Amino acid sequence: MAASVCRVGSTVGRSLVKSRSPILLSLRRGQASVSYAQSLLGAPETRLTALDNGLRIASEETGQATCTVGLWISVGSRYEREKNNGAGFFLEHMAFKGTKKHPQSALEQQVESMGAHLSAYTSREHTAYYIKALSKDLPKAVELLSEVVQSCSLNEADIEQQRGVVLRELEEVESNLQEVCLDLLHATAYQGTPLGHRTQQNLTRHDLVDYINSHYKAPRMVLAAAGGVNHEELVGLATDHLSGLSFEYEGDAVPVLSPCRFTGSEIRMRDDALPLAHIAIAVEGASAASPDIIPLMVANAIIGSYDLTYGGGKHLSSRLARLSVEENLCHSFQAFHSAYSDTGLLGIHFVTDRNNIDDMMHWSQNAWMNLCTTVTESDVARGKNALKAALVGQLNGTTPVCDDIGRHILNYGRRIPLAEWDARIDAVTPKIVRDICSKYIYDKCPAVAAVGPIEQLSDYNRVRSAMYWLRF
């Protein structure tokens, strides 16, 4: 009966809208203006060009008034050696302290007067510098970006001052236990390899210059833009400002990324004074360019995420979330997959109090075993829909789109359009999910990282035993 009321209501609404009655146009606001299929096909094509020095330029033109333009560089903490550990992070801080042409105040003034935002981030395999500005300020933005990357001033006084800031930031990270937990997870899972590196502090100007010279090379960089940008104009600007980027390595020492060994292991930082325990368990997952990524992402969508603010209660569709509510298992959990160029971490991270750790770990691993053995058609359908919605939903603005472009070009060499993601996701069947999950999860040694009041977390051998079922 409710359904029929809704049907009547919507037909009435539609007929009123067709008659263009101004008062009732507001009824249209709640409905999507573009269907999902239309949004897949309607996205403008990402255009890709390369300069002579190897720099790639990619942009998606959507005709908006604002744009985001940035440089994505395939360098990160993974490329650092023991002695220059932390150089990338430090450099990111130094980047906005002035260039040879614009000292710090002048640089800031330039950016502020445009009303733009200049930001940067570094991760284990990528570094990005990007500006969010008005579309008409694109030339200035590209010029500033090229200066920041090519002619960073790096004077000694600033370095010393920034050292303090970096230390303070590291201290602040200590209080973000999720970051600490995931950092420790990488440290133990990739122990002895560059992906598990820790950050060092006593870096000098020489180290930073060395870092720039050995890694900021044109073939490893992408100039990405999204918004109201014109591709030809962008290419022209890049030719003007960025063709000076070098593409040769000193001594022909091209840094080659060697594979990183994953070690099934654990690290426990027990501190009973903390109120909540953060625990992460992960197995080695697929690399970014592997075709197994899609089934693994669907599998993660089936497990999903949860935190106390979710209102679904025991009607949440993810089984683990439903159990978390019914049995009060945790404060939050998320299934994650960090993909790097040749390896990845597929895992679950959860936050819980000191008396529910054992149960939560048991049910999390149970969820993994379900994926490997008994996942059903309806689970997979739900996971696929959730994944598609997430992929489309996160491209909500020029900056996420630009980031997407930059990362895709670095990981895959091209931008993977939404339609392709959609097709690949549709091709996933329950059998594929079971096979792929068994390949990566079943009877493998996990890496476990735990921070907080973790006495209840059982021994590694018990955790390892829960990675298979005797019934299979």
Place this chain on the structure above:
Amino acid sequence: MMSVAARSGAFFPYMQATAFAVPGPLKALVPGVVIKGDQILLNPKKTFLCRESLSGQSAKTGPAVTVSINGNGGVRFAHTDIRVPDFSDYRRPEVLDPNKSSQDSSEARRAFSYLLTGAATVVSIYAAKTVVTQFVSSMSASADVLAMSKIEIKLSDIPEGKNMTFKWRGKPLFVRHRTEKEIAAEAAVNLMELRDPQHDKDRVINPTWVIVLGVCTHLGCVPIANAGDFGGYYCPCHGSHYDASGRIRKGPAPLNLEVPYYEFADDDTVMVG
């Protein structure tokens, strides 16, 4: 910690104030002076985990190191200071190289572990079974009791033509040293005439010796040796006649005298049972 403070009574207020805040990161102090002596029990070159040697290790400023008598003592590291130890001593050779993916060898390593576990399980189950059967079989008859079920007979004590009776398993056992004439006579008997047809060679291992149970197969009396019409045994209860091979020839008994299991240990000794 609290109990120390309580027990120290008057000294309690003074005991609290001994937490050291060590300032400044990255200022390592030189560890203690090496005193030359004949025997150095501790290796001074190895850094101790003490306030001095740890003071430069944490990147955190402020009270990163605390030492006190009745409070917590320790060094608070930033999580980035923690180095995962090198476990190369314990690694299998396939995973020693940090630049090689561990996935390639994971099948092989797992197969080896499971094979070893499987073999150990089989061996343990067998050992457990052996232990259990030994304990359970200890409840069965002991050796001295079992020994009573056998009898060893010295045959040289029995002269030719004579029959000797032994008590065996509560029943009489007849051991008869037969003469050549008796042997030939018994072998020549026509099986058609016998109530319970059995050839003599089926009833004896060595024809010189006949070993039978001295229990009449009619109603269980003990036959008399060297009596009866057939040169063998005669049961006085109901008149059953047995021959020199213990076979029934005349009388009410239905079957021949029972031949027990026996072995000749050597020419002179026989073990019955």
